[in-house]
Amino acid sequence: MARIKTENNLTRKEVIVSKAATLFREKGFKAASMRDLAEAVGVEAASLYNHIKSKTEILHELCFSVANRFLHKIDEVEAENTSSVNKIEKLLRFHINEMIRHYEEVYVSDREWKHLSDPYLSNFQNQRRIYRKRFAAIIETGINNHEIKKIDAPTAVLIMLHAISGIESWHRSTQKINAEELEENMISILVGGLVNR
Amino acid sequence: MARIKTENNLTRKEVIVSKAATLFREKGFKAASMRDLAEAVGVEAASLYNHIKSKTEILHELCFSVANRFLHKIDEVEAENTSSVNKIEKLLRFHINEMIRHYEEVYVSDREWKHLSDPYLSNFQNQRRIYRKRFAAIIETGINNHEIKKIDAPTAVLIMLHAISGIESWHRSTQKINAEELEENMISILVGGLVNR
DNA sequence: ATAATATACTAACGAATGTTAGCGGCAATT
DNA sequence: AATTGCCGCTAACATTCGTTAGTATATTAT
Numbered sequence: 001m002a003r004i005k006t007e008n009n010l011t012r013k014e015v016i017v018s019k020a021a022t023l024f025r026e027k028g029f030k031a032a033s034m035r036d037l038a039e040a041v042g043v044e045a046a047s048l049y050n051h052i053k054s055k056t057e058i059l060h061e062l063c064f065s066v067a068n069r070f071l072h073k074i075d076e077v078e079a080e081n082t083s084s085v086n087k088i089e090k091l092l093r094f095h096i097n098e099m100i101r102h103y104e105e106v107y108v109s110d111r112e113w114k115h116l117s118d119p120y121l122s123n124f125q126n127q128r129r130i131y132r133k134r135f136a137a138i139i140e141t142g143i144n145n146h147e148i149k150k151i152d153a154p155t156a157v158l159i160m161l162h163a164i165s166g167i168e169s170w171h172r173s174t175q176k177i178n179a180e181e182l183e184e185n186m187i188s189i190l191v192g193g194l195v196n197r
Numbered sequence: 198m199a200r201i202k203t204e205n206n207l208t209r210k211e212v213i214v215s216k217a218a219t220l221f222r223e224k225g226f227k228a229a230s231m232r233d234l235a236e237a238v239g240v241e242a243a244s245l246y247n248h249i250k251s252k253t254e255i256l257h258e259l260c261f262s263v264a265n266r267f268l269h270k271i272d273e274v275e276a277e278n279t280s281s282v283n284k285i286e287k288l289l290r291f292h293i294n295e296m297i298r299h300y301e302e303v304y305v306s307d308r309e310w311k312h313l314s315d316p317y318l319s320n321f322q323n324q325r326r327i328y329r330k331r332f333a334a335i336i337e338t339g340i341n342n343h344e345i346k347k348i349d350a351p352t353a354v355l356i357m358l359h360a361i362s363g364i365e366s367w368h369r370s371t372q373k374i375n376a377e378e379l380e381e382n383m384i385s386i387l388v389g390g391l392v393n394r
Numbered sequence: 395a396t397a398a399t400a401t402a403c404t405a406a407c408g409a410a411t412g413t414t415a416g417c418g419g420c421a422a423t424t
Numbered sequence: 425a426a427t428t429g430c431c432g433c434t435a436a437c438a439t440t441c442g443t444t445a446g447t448a449t450a451t452t453a454t
Contacts, residue, residue: 030225151386
């Protein structure tokens with residue numbers, strides 16, 4: 001009988017969720033079947049249900065673990081005593097690094113949250129809306145300070161967050177620049193587009 | 198018997214494809230069923246097959262009609278005799294307007310092309326890769342001209358294209374700024390992030 | 395009016411889906 | 425050594441899926 005291998009102090013459930021992230025990214029949540037996931041894990045489909053309640057539960061776990069990380073970070077950044085541009089840069093660098101290092105999860109959370117079901121769906125949407133408002137508020141402050149040029153803050157947020165999701169393409173590209181260069185390039189373009197000069 | 202209504206010189210097939218675009222955007226390609234589509238069109242599922250060959254054919258039509266519009270545009274822009282920054286701005290404005298006006302199709306083409314099947318899949322991926330290379334080449338020229346600051350051109354392309362796909366959020370937001378403002382804001386931030394100063 | 399074509403319907407298909415029930419074996423605790 | 429709980433298995437389930445066959449009706453052309 002083939003048990004699920006657990007390494008690095010991961011529970012079997014965490015192994016499943018982690019493999020699911022990869023699978024959901026590759027095929028999309030709906031197209032990825034529990035039998036696909038079982039094969040990736042090295043077990044029969046029914047066996048997965050000893051560890052998880054449902055397919056959707058896996059998606060919950062992925063979406064909310066990602067969302068929580070971003071919420072904690074913005075708490076931290078808001079509390080700091082620096083310029084708006086600095087705060088934005090810190091948030092962006094965090095986003096970029098999350099996307100580089102936890103690619104699968106972040107990507108799935110970004111693209112597949114639609115398949116959550118209530119009450120998780122509304123919950124997630126709320127968190128997302130609030131996060132963006134807080135991000136926009138930082139930009140607003142920067143505009144009032146004349147650190148940042150007069151632009152529509154929600155539009156700026158939307159551009160930044162979506163731009164970062166483009167790291168997806170970087171991951172898949174054959175000729176990657178290295179991660180540090182990627183980060184610096186993105187910061188240069190995105191922050192450069194905001195600041196007053 | 199409920200016939201499919203055709204207005205504005207659309208064929209019945211075009212009506213189906215158009216309704217499918219909306220549905221695929223809302224639920225995703227895999228999650229949207231032919232029965233859903235039939236209901237949106239006002240007909241039984243089997244009746245759709247008098248007009249289309251398969252569900253996947255609808256996706257082909259959507260993806261390639263969008264891709265072709267962008268390819269024609271970049272042909273046109275490359276041939277012009279202006280600065281690199283001007284060319285980029287023109288491409289960006291085209292992207293932005295396509296996303297504003299043909300939202301459903303462009304969005305579906307962007308997010309659901311994975312579900313194409315070969316040979317269409319490889320074909321689409323090729324076109325996409327080539328498009329991005331041509332876009333990057335314009336930026337490279339601008340860098341050599343000193344119009345544009347020294348950045349990694351493929352990264353810049355990736356940022357721009359993904360940033361524009363954020364217009365999705367604008368469409369769904371309750372407090373929209375108007376389309377012209379959106380366009381100007383996006384251009385200001387994106388082009389502002391590129392240029393030398 | 396009649397014939398031909400286009401388009402819709404009902405019924406059904408095989409395949410794939412998420413999930414449950416029930417059983418058996420492995421591993422740790424007593 | 426015996427017991428308990430964890431975990432994987434096979435088999436099966438009810439749905440839903442895309443699609444086809446065959447038939448009826450509506451529209452267009454003659």
